[in-house]
Amino acid sequence: MWPFAATVVKGASGSADAWAAMSSRRNNPSTARVTLADLRMRCERLESVLRQALSSRSAARAERDSARARLRSAGDDFVVAFEAIDARTEAAVAAAELRGLLCQDLDIDTMLTVATEHLLARVRPANVAIWLCNSRGDYAVAAYGANSVSRARAEASLGVLGREACTHLGNEPVASVFDNAAEMVSVPPPGGGVLADSRAIIAPLVFRGERFGAVLVFQPASEAWQPNAPEIVASIGAVLGEQIERITRIVVQRGTEWPSTPPEHD
Numbered sequence: 001m002w003p004f005a006a007t008v009v010k011g012a013s014g015s016a017d018a019w020a021a022m023s024s025r026r027n028n029p030s031t032a033r034v035t036l037a038d039l040r041m042r043c044e045r046l047e048s049v050l051r052q053a054l055s056s057r058s059a060a061r062a063e064r065d066s067a068r069a070r071l072r073s074a075g076d077d078f079v080v081a082f083e084a085i086d087a088r089t090e091a092a093v094a095a096a097e098l099r100g101l102l103c104q105d106l107d108i109d110t111m112l113t114v115a116t117e118h119l120l121a122r123v124r125p126a127n128v129a130i131w132l133c134n135s136r137g138d139y140a141v142a143a144y145g146a147n148s149v150s151r152a153r154a155e156a157s158l159g160v161l162g163r164e165a166c167t168h169l170g171n172e173p174v175a176s177v178f179d180n181a182a183e184m185v186s187v188p189p190p191g192g193g194v195l196a197d198s199r200a201i202i203a204p205l206v207f208r209g210e211r212f213g214a215v216l217v218f219q220p221a222s223e224a225w226q227p228n229a230p231e232i233v234a235s236i237g238a239v240l241g242e243q244i245e246r247i248t249r250i251v252v253q254r255g256t257e258w259p260s261t262p263p264e265h266d
Contacts, residue, residue, distance in 0.1 A: 091228060091235035094122055098239050106247050112143035115240055119217060120145045122236075123201075123229050126219040127194075129158055130205075130240070131166050133213050139166040142213070148220065149194050157193035160185050165202060166214040173238035175203040175230040181218050197221050203234045207241035212248075215240065 101114050112130055119128045128145040139162035144151040151158075165184040169176075181200035182188045188195050200218035204211045215237045217229070226232075 091231035094118075094232045094235055098236060102239075102243055106250060108142075108244070108247060111240070111243055111247070115215075115236060116143045116145040119215070119233070119236055120147060122232055123217050123219075123226050125223055126201075126217040126225075126229075127154065129154070129161075129216045129218075131158075131162050131214045131216075132205075132244075133166070133211065137167060139163070139214065149218075154194045156189045157195050160187070160189055160193070161195075161202075161216065165216075169202065169204040169211065169214055171204065171206050171209045171211050173203065173206055173234050173241075175201050175234040175237070177201050177230050179221065181221075194218065199223075199225070201225070201230050201233045203230075203237035205237050205241040205244060207238065207245040210241070210245065212241050212244040 098115060098118050101118060102111055105111060116128050116130060120126075125147045127147050127149045128143075129141055130143040131139040132142040133139045141155075141158050141162065144154070144158070146154075161184060164186060178184055178200045181195040181198040182192055184195070184200060184202065195218075197220060198218045199221045200216060202214060202216045205213040205215060215233060217233055219225075
């Protein structure tokens with residue numbers, strides 16, 4: 001008839017039972033000791049879980065750092081690979097441009113002039129010198145292009161380089177880079193000549209393992225090289241070696257001297 005009252009009484013009865021149970025645990029020492037032991041066990045378990053979590057976190061951090069290091073290394077490798085591809089591509093473009101400019105011309109002077117101007121444009125603000133060598137290995141300057149140093153001023157240094165630096169070049173199309181150009185020779189000209197306070201790149205004129213001369217670019221040490229300058233100089237040296245070999249072969253076959261451009265006819 002009065003369900004609400006019955007519910008209240010029932011709830012009150014349950015609260016009384018809970019209160020009695022709590023009072024019993026407080027007044028019973030053995031029950032209190034068991035409860036403290038349970039708490040200690042729970043605390044120990046929590047501490048164990050925390051230690052495991054911290055250990056796992058440290059391991060995860062170590063793995064994360066290792067993964068980051070691997071990614072950085074892979075990124076560096078990709079950068080190096082792309083830079084190498086870019087250098088080879090630009091060198092190939094420079095070589096192809098020079099071949100296109102030279103066409104099938106058999107005049108050695110024209111070839112050297114075109115190559116010098118091509119290099120001056122490619123490696124500005126550097127100066128350019130090209131040597132040719134004879135069968136005895138003697139080197140002589142065959143072409144020179146100036147950006148900042150005249151040939152007259154460079155003459156003494158070029159002679160020393162022809163005797164010392166050019167003769168030590170290999171027979172592969174590889175450029176040598178010198179941040180201090182004076183390091184190319186054992187005895188620099190008086191006062192260092194144009195080698196003092198200069199940086200340089202030198203490469204052989206080679207084709208199929210045979211050396212026909214050398215090409216040098218040099219500029220003030222305070223000036224940075226154009227991107228991929230060593231690869232460009234080496235590729236130009238290879239093209240010149242190929243062209244000189246072709247001209248030499250044709251001349252030998254014809255049994256004549258160096259050919260000149262035929263005169264124009266009306």
